[in-house]
Amino acid sequence: MTSTSSAPRLTRRMVLKATAAAGGGLILSLSFPQLKAARAAESGADFAPNAFVRINPDGMVTFTIPQVEMGQGIYTALSMILAEELDAPFEHVKAVAAPPNDKLYGNPLLGFQVTGGSTSVRAFWKPMRIAGATARAMLVQAAATKWSVDPASCRTENGEVLHDVSAQKAPYGDIVQAAAALTPPQDPPLKPSSDFKVIGKSLKRLDTPDKVNGKAIYGIDARPAGVKIATLASCPVFGGKVAHVNDEQAKTMPGVRQVIVLDDLVAVVGDHMWAAKKGLNALDITWDEGPNASVSTADILNGLMSASEKAGAVAKSTGDAAKAQGGETKLEASYHVPFLAHAPMEPMNCTVHVRPDACEIWVGNQVITRAQGIAAKVTGLPLENVTVHNHLIGGGFGRRLEVDYIAKAVRIAQKVDGPVKVIWTREEDIQQALYRPFYFDRFQASLSGGKLAAWSHKIAGSSVLARWAPPAFKNGLDADAVDGAIDFPYETPNLHVEYVHAEPPAVPTCFWRSVGPGHNIFVIESFVDELAHAAGQDPVAFRRAHLEKEPRLLACLNLAAEKAGWGGALPARVGRGVACQSVFGSYVAAIVEAEVDDEGEIAIRLVTAAVDCGTAVNPDSVEAQIQGGLVFGLTAALYNEITIAKGRVQQSNFNNYRMMRINETPAIDVHLLRNGESPGGIGEPGTSIAGPALANALFAATGVRLRSLPVDRKQLAPRKAA
């Protein structure tokens, strides 16, 4: 995944097709010709059953929503966009989760059905507007024909077509049948943003009510009739196998139904989770630890340091990179960031019922066509015999862009008669995950006359794309790993960015909320801060001087500085730090104010963020995503690293993989810069900006430059006089 910083461009026009629904009603189907797979769908055979938008004779609009809801508010945002152009009351729009189908529900920015990379609003902004406007135009045409008037003399409002001159009006429901017989118009006019009545309002989210009364059903809550509960232990050493299992005791325990031993894991099936867990604990398992039994974090760091000495794939080069080694003032630094687990509050789980001729799955997943595909592959069943019930997601953060937990559950379910819900313990969730890559970065830069004369950045680390979307990994270059680095916002005549592909032994890597920029913005904004300091300039002033050609980002910086009281006096060992970024199609500047005590313990006093994401479809959701994204990023910066010893993850649960808590959370002020630009992504920018703003604040408070995360408190404690 990349943050695909630019707005979506539909290279060829989207195809819309109207059909009459059984029982009356209008179905509008959308497809995107630039998606290779979509072309097959245009022929029509499987077009109607999986419609995007259906307007019923009762006026209700059913919107089959391709994106999954994991707390980001996407059901609400996309429904708002549709309601806006359709001029339907927002309350009449009902969002329904789409089944797996890349042809019909592919994400136009990423090419298949995926929710990630802060792309959902960006990808569906234009298609949903066109869909709404098309349906509206057809309804107007149907009403005008009925009344024998000029369609141009009609207007729409609140789910009705009105003809003011003749004082006639028709609710949409009354004319959908006639509208369904029409050909969708080409290029229906879209509303100017000045006419928006829904977009830009902070509407209540559709998914919230059932989340405060216990009724919301997540994957882990699925309870097909007769379901048994299983929990599992995979080999604690990456890549290891089961050597031997003694299950004598476990099998006699009350509630334990079955012990399943597979190549690389052991599972216990019980009447409930407690029985399964006690049964698992009672097993005596001998593991064949395999080739990774001695891998450690130190080996991985050393490997990446060596790799970073090599020449990499050039991601971007303008001017003369060698100038980074000259100039009046030359700076060099290296940074590294650790493996990170996602630790969503809902642990990995998947419920599966394998029958001889079919497989049924209940799960929460960000890539449900892959969920379906992996089940088909494991069972050998045809794709169409695999049914996926996708549920609300209790935290995705990239972890549910993977289907490993579905594959394991299906393998277990193949041995079980009837449905089985496989629930990972939190320990398994932390220790058997895929992780945000460990990266090692080298910088060289030079200053001339207080300005950045040259900037050279080399990134070494795992390529998630090479595994997750191989065609996107080209010529040794991972577009995600350099995302945020190649679009360096500060003006400089000489810019060079390189990437060295270096996979760590044993440890599997995957996307983690804020993806490539999550690491790049930390290292870049930290090193920019070093340059400001070396130039003897205020960090905000230094950035301002290099952002003249980036007016939107500059405006964010100025607003954040003003709101945070940048430059105002602070007590000893309290500092403010700033960071700026232009990734995910949005612009953000953030300022953290933090205090460090004599033990190096940190109290974050205030976070101020200024955000320009263009059109904020639901401003309250945008604010919430920034608030939460900041906490996610601050948590990682303050506490999180996954370390490896003897091939095993050393962290296991929230006691040693800590989360920020309410008593540690500062006031967070989010300021939106409002404009009519196309929407930018908002799920991840808060996360990538948090770490560097914090680290720069800690430098301001203590004079200690932190070149790795998480924060090393020992370095921040004042050195005692000898």
Next chain:
Amino acid sequence: MEAAVSSTIKVNGVDRTVEVESDTPLLWVLRDVLGMTGTKFGCGIAQCGACTVQIDGEPVRSCLLPVGSIGDRTITTIEGIGAMEAGRKIQKAWLDLEVVQCGYCQSGQIMSASALLARTPEPTDSDIDAAMAGNICRCGTYVRIRAGIKQAARSA
């Protein structure tokens, strides 16, 4: 080894009889035996608070509470908290302020927050810190949780 025994517990005002070993945590009795899935599993070691229920009005982590230890004390879960004044106020404030994101931790947050509000009608920031620090929210909704509790405290 403990044999399955019959336990009767009072959940949201209703007596429920379950046949499980007496060391079975209430969490799994609620979820897997009674089918009350509003109470969530998060960590299993009382670190995250996702499984919080109220026992006689006190917030308790149900993932470590053996069902056999409850006796005749009253259990309130997220499915029943709206029937109580503090719970109703907290739920309304959560909706009014759009506190929730993924929502998975929010059952536990609401159970802790309504227990706080019931015994401390005008909680200070430090009261909120003390009562809510045991509930992790990975989506980072803490700023709104704090505001939600204060709004609920002000509401009629």
